[in-house]
Amino acid sequence: MMKHLLLIIYVIAAALPLSASEPWTVERCMQYAADHSHGVRQQQFALEDSRAAKTQAIGAFLPSVYGSVDGQMNFGRAIDPSTNTYTDVSTLYNGYGLQASLVVFDGLQRYNNLRLAKANEAMGRSGVRAEKDDVALKVYKAYMDLVYCEGAVSQTAKKRDESRELLRQTSVMAEVGQKSDADVAQMRATLAADEYELAHMQSQTTKARLALKQLMGLPVDSALAVIQPSFDDEILTAEDASQISAFAATDNPRIFMAQQNVEAARYSLRAARGALLPTISLSGGVSTSFFRNMDKGGHASFSSQFRNNAGEYVGLSLSIPLFDRLASYSTIRRRKTALVQAQENLAYEQSELRRIIVEAASDVANSTKEVEKMQEQVEADSIASRLTTRKYEEGLASSIDVKTAAVTLLQSRVRLLQSQLTMAYNKKLLAYYKGEKLWTDL
Template identity: 75%
Template sequence: MKRLFLSIFTIAAGVSIYASEPWTVERCMQYASEHSHTVRQQQFALDDSRAIKTQAIGAFLPSVYGSTSVQINFGRAINPETNTYTDISTLYNGYGLQASLTVFDGLQRYNQLRMAKANVAMGRSGIMAEKDDVALKVYKAYMDLAYCLGAIDHTSKKRDESLALLHQTEVMAEVGQKSNADVAQMRATLAADEYELTHMQSQTIKARLALQQIMNFPADSTLYIVQPSFHTEPAVTENPAQISEYAAMTNPRIVKAQQAIEAARFNLRAARGALLPSLALSGGVSTSYYKNLNNGVHASFFSQFKNNTGEYVALSLSIPLFSQLSTSSTIRRRKIALSQARENLEYEQSELHRIIVEASADVDNSTKEVFKMQEQVEADSLAAHLTTRKYEEGLASSIDVKTAAVTLLQSRVKLLQSQLTMAYNKKLLAYYKGEKLWTDQ
């Protein structure tokens, strides 16, 4: 019990230590790929496919089983020694060992094994696809949290500027340079900033919990992240057709859809094999022991066990003639499953091309937006500074100061949002170009 307590304490302490350290987006994606519930479900599906593959391999091995029986006869029965009717009570004990092997079954087992192998490969691709999907969701949630944290930073700075300007206005009002209306307006501006800061703090909590939920990170621990840095460079024109062509060969979702077609094809072949004759080889050995319960006159157990031993070998041919439409219905259903798999591949390829074209356009647009917003932030920053100077000189009203400050805050927040959107779009496009979402740390 003491060791268990220490282990639990160590784990809890480890989670607390990890939670107190800032996490990079790559570390978050790697953690999610190892702890996500959906990834674990895919792993269970892969384990099940491996078990089915083992079962398919075992179908090629012979079946061996033993049997024993005990029978007591009262009244009229056949005497095993004389093979005539008798009315005495007897005890009969039989033993048998049989083996059977399917020699030919229309290649059903062969195709089922190939289908099982395809399902295992499809399970591996499914895990890779699920890890990538979870990683992209983590990246998006990470950017959302970074946006909230950045918005808090900008709002806090504006709140501090409003607080300083309120103190300045109160001092100027005492000497008669500003009116009480200006003081009231500045207090209203400060109250609005306080509300906006509280609102963004609430949104940050929600964004952090959303990220931790996707990662399957302990909800009772606070996850701190590293605020991403941005290097704005002119967008390089990408060719969506070339990216789609490369992604169609490497993307795990496309590979999984292709493997699903292969598995459905082998499944159909296995169903068609049921229309062919099957050939089975079997053999066995048996012996018995007989005892007269009335007078007790009988040979010993060991002598009977040896003398009554018999062997047999059998070869059986089974030709299917009519199976109540079961085989034909199975074949039809598996044809439909094959058609569905092919249709799913076409859908995945079409959806992949659409996403790549959209991501390529988003990279170009978001990069342009970042450059435009940087120019707007510089202009709004200069306008807010000049408006504040005019206010101090009595050439602008408190409403003008508030309007300029709000405009600057909005521009800074929009710039941050554009930078985060640009980073996500570039990451998404790089992923489809073959770049890893994260590297093992």
């Protein structure tokens, strides 16, 4: 029984690391980054701040209510609250009040500030979405870099194994006099170069994996295994790029941010102009008091004084700005400049978006053609490398010829992988501008 229990525990313990090290797809990495990235969290904090500012702008329409309590001890000559005449006895005085005030008109400053706060909140939401999109695309690129490094490691390791086998064959052939010691030395040098290149690419892979974890917000000590994505050869035309540009102009979060920034600047300018208009305020309150003579008794009770001394008031005030040392005019001028700047930024973002989409469409078409040509080159270099190795075994080619052919094949395979990954990234970028979601709200 104990043996069976230990066996079950062992199987469970062995299965846990396998589950933890399950390969991550690029979609899973992008989703994780959208939920855990440091930059995304910073944008979410900014959004919360804009929501608090909107709540404050709404509260500006509500009346202000204040309660007050004060106490005072008079010594020597003072006014007697009961007779309203001077006296020279010590008196204790308490006052209680409740006041409320409401701004009736302020040149629509509160209204425009509320619209400004709403525009800032909408801009904050677009900022979160834009940051998630940006980090998702960066993660996709970093994922492709890691896949490239791992592919280069695999190809280099394969070449290293081939060089090791060729060195063994050359050593055997040198013992029977078919190859010289120079050929053996050359093969050893080739193997050493392959091992160095393999160690270098393994180091680059480690760095690429750390860079991907940092972008994702994944702990550096976490396991992260990736899988190579699939590739397709669909080519988009120039007409597709123009249609994508028209769609992205109404869907891209950075365009939304620029548009909301223009709206925010416009309402900010209107609020500044409202400061030049009069302000009308309504106020009212109740107050009461209690006093006692500290040198002699005979004062009324607290409850009777609290009731009998109670009074109410209501007031309406009009404040007309006449001169504030040009502060209002300077603010208006600055906010006019901010509005023009926001409009210019919107125009730039729209122009930049069109440029990026046209460039991305061109990159997709070009990278797809590059993949086709590199596939042909890899096939040709593979045949050349096999023939050169066979000639070397037959004594018709030198070790340098074998090395050159093997290096050429390795470079072609690595360049093919790089071209495929570049093509995949360009297509993902273009699909994003077409409206494809990089992440989903959980």
